[in-house]
Amino acid sequence: MGLKEKLAQKIVEHRPRTTRLLKEFGDVKLGEVTIEQCIGGARDVKCLVTDISYLDPMEGIRFRGRTIPEVMAALPKPAGKDFPYVEAFWYLLLTGDVPTMAETMEIVEDFKKRNKVPTYVYDVIKALPKESHPMVMFSTAILAMQKESKFAKFYEEGFNKLSAWDTMYEDSSDLLARLPEIAAFIYRYKYKGGNIIANPNSDMGTNFAKMMGIDAPYDDVARMYFILHSDHESGNASAHTTHLVASTLSDAYYSLSAGMDALAGPLHGLANQEVLRWLQDVITKLDGVEPTEELMKKFVLETLDSGAVIPGFGHAVLRKTDPRYQSQREFCEKHLPNDKIFKYVDMLYRVVPDILLAKGKAKNPWPNVDAQSGVIQWFYGITEYDFYTVMFGVGRAIGVLANITWDRGLGYALERPKSLTTAMLEDVAKKG
Numbered sequence: 001m002g003l004k005e006k007l008a009q010k011i012v013e014h015r016p017r018t019t020r021l022l023k024e025f026g027d028v029k030l031g032e033v034t035i036e037q038c039i040g041g042a043r044d045v046k047c048l049v050t051d052i053s054y055l056d057p058m059e060g061i062r063f064r065g066r067t068i069p070e071v072m073a074a075l076p077k078p079a080g081k082d083f084p085y086v087e088a089f090w091y092l093l094l095t096g097d098v099p100t101m102a103e104t105m106e107i108v109e110d111f112k113k114r115n116k117v118p119t120y121v122y123d124v125i126k127a128l129p130k131e132s133h134p135m136v137m138f139s140t141a142i143l144a145m146q147k148e149s150k151f152a153k154f155y156e157e158g159f160n161k162l163s164a165w166d167t168m169y170e171d172s173s174d175l176l177a178r179l180p181e182i183a184a185f186i187y188r189y190k191y192k193g194g195n196i197i198a199n200p201n202s203d204m205g206t207n208f209a210k211m212m213g214i215d216a217p218y219d220d221v222a223r224m225y226f227i228l229h230s231d232h233e234s235g236n237a238s239a240h241t242t243h244l245v246a247s248t249l250s251d252a253y254y255s256l257s258a259g260m261d262a263l264a265g266p267l268h269g270l271a272n273q274e275v276l277r278w279l280q281d282v283i284t285k286l287d288g289v290e291p292t293e294e295l296m297k298k299f300v301l302e303t304l305d306s307g308a309v310i311p312g313f314g315h316a317v318l319r320k321t322d323p324r325y326q327s328q329r330e331f332c333e334k335h336l337p338n339d340k341i342f343k344y345v346d347m348l349y350r351v352v353p354d355i356l357l358a359k360g361k362a363k364n365p366w367p368n369v370d371a372q373s374g375v376i377q378w379f380y381g382i383t384e385y386d387f388y389t390v391m392f393g394v395g396r397a398i399g400v401l402a403n404i405t406w407d408r409g410l411g412y413a414l415e416r417p418k419s420l421t422t423a424m425l426e427d428v429a430k431k432g
């Protein structure tokens with residue numbers, strides 16, 4: 001059975017669970033909302049549902065119930081490679097099942113048929129000022145393709161709630177197949193004098209590495225990177241934005257483009273570029289001097305005293321070291337143990353948590369995914385760190401597109417939380 005048939009079966013099987021929860025248990029309480037949560041970004045308010053991934057504060061992410069090492073071990077890999085096909089991971093996120101090699105290759109072949117990027121997309125990118133941030137180029141390119149949307153046509157021709165997921169799946173697959181080429185184009189256009197490398201039409205990891213112009217094992221770096229950055233349950237800004245926009249029955253192009261705009265914020269995906277920017281600043285200030293832990297502490301304190309955050313540390317949900325950081329650290333230990341920047345990042349791991357703990361503000365002093373990811377990219381020659389969030393975006397697309405396909409499958413409602421005025425909060429506070 002192909003991926004789409006499997007997905008159809010899973011959606012039909014799942015629907016009665018959602019219907020029953022709504023009909024029979026709709027008024028069961030999941031918790032209460034405090035004034036702090038209302039003003040403070042809705043932390044921990046339980047009002048979203050997804051089965052694609054779950055983030056436990058102490059354990060970290062599980063994709064369809066599996067930890068990162070379990071995912072990496074279970075999924076089919078290209079011969080001689082350490083990391084699985086991204087296409088196999090897409091299958092896992094959509095269905096909850098581990099595909100066989102044959103099922104994986106079906107998706108690889110399907111993506112080859114879908115990956116032709118319309119030429120007008122490149123014209124649109126070229127029409128932007130060259131100094132535009134690569135995330136502007138990425139988000140704009142996605143939005144520019146909206147006229148390709150099969151979901152939008154389906155809506156125009158007569159919307160049907162039960163089959164709406166079909167064209168959402170089609171749009172999501174088309175997008176996913178094209179994003180590596182668009183991302184690599186932005187990189188080569190902006191930083192490599194427009195010397196574009198043709199798509200070799202292989203699997204997603206190989207395609208991206210080849211089009212970036214970087215040799216193996218960068219194809220494995222791409223696979224690892226896209227999988228690790230894919231999903232972090234539903235409440236993070238990029239996932240939530242994509243879901244929110246899709247809840248208006250906007251198609252996957254509008255929704256993903258909006259999600260990428262959320263990812264471009266420094267408190268979210270842009271933190272990976274900020275880590276490298278911060279480190280480069282430290283290296284410049286060191287002026288050739290070998291850093292000691294004492295010196296590193298001084299730089300960290302200077303940053304905090306200036307009112308800025310230490311990028312790559314802290315998390316809104318996690319309360320321990322991010323397992324995505326851990327996986328990338330293991331990769332660094334294997335492939336770049338003597339790299340100078342890796343050693344600095346390692347030193348930060350020893351220095352920053354104690355300082356943040358002593359300051360007593362951050363609820364989580366431990367490193368997140370962004371603390372480690374830029375180092376690997378830098379090592380393989382991508383020193384243009386403002387490009388890092390685009391690669392995060394290619395990965396994040398896998399998770400959020402799986403989510404909005406299921407949103408349509410289960411007919412999730414238009415999202416519309418209620419707001420109050422400050423005077424109303426004051427009133428409640430008085431009574432409370």
Ligand SMILES: CC(C)(COP(=O)(O)OP(=O)(O)OC[C@H]1O[C@@H](n2cnc3c(N)ncnc32)[C@H](O)[C@@H]1OP(=O)(O)O)[C@@H](O)C(=O)NCCC(=O)NCCS
Nearest residue numbers: 267268271309310311312313314315316361362363364368
């Ligand atoms: C991720 C992040 C936005 C989470 O925010 P949050 O849920 O509000 O975090 P907390 O509840 O722990 O924040 C409490 C306080 O600690 C501060 N804090 C949290 N992480 C910090 C860090 N890395 N450096 C300095 N201060 C930090 C917050 O700015 C906040 O200060 P305030 O009360 O003066 O506003 C935050 O930890 C952060 O800014 N980290 C750095 C950026 C980053 O790495 N982002 C990528 C996340 S994957």
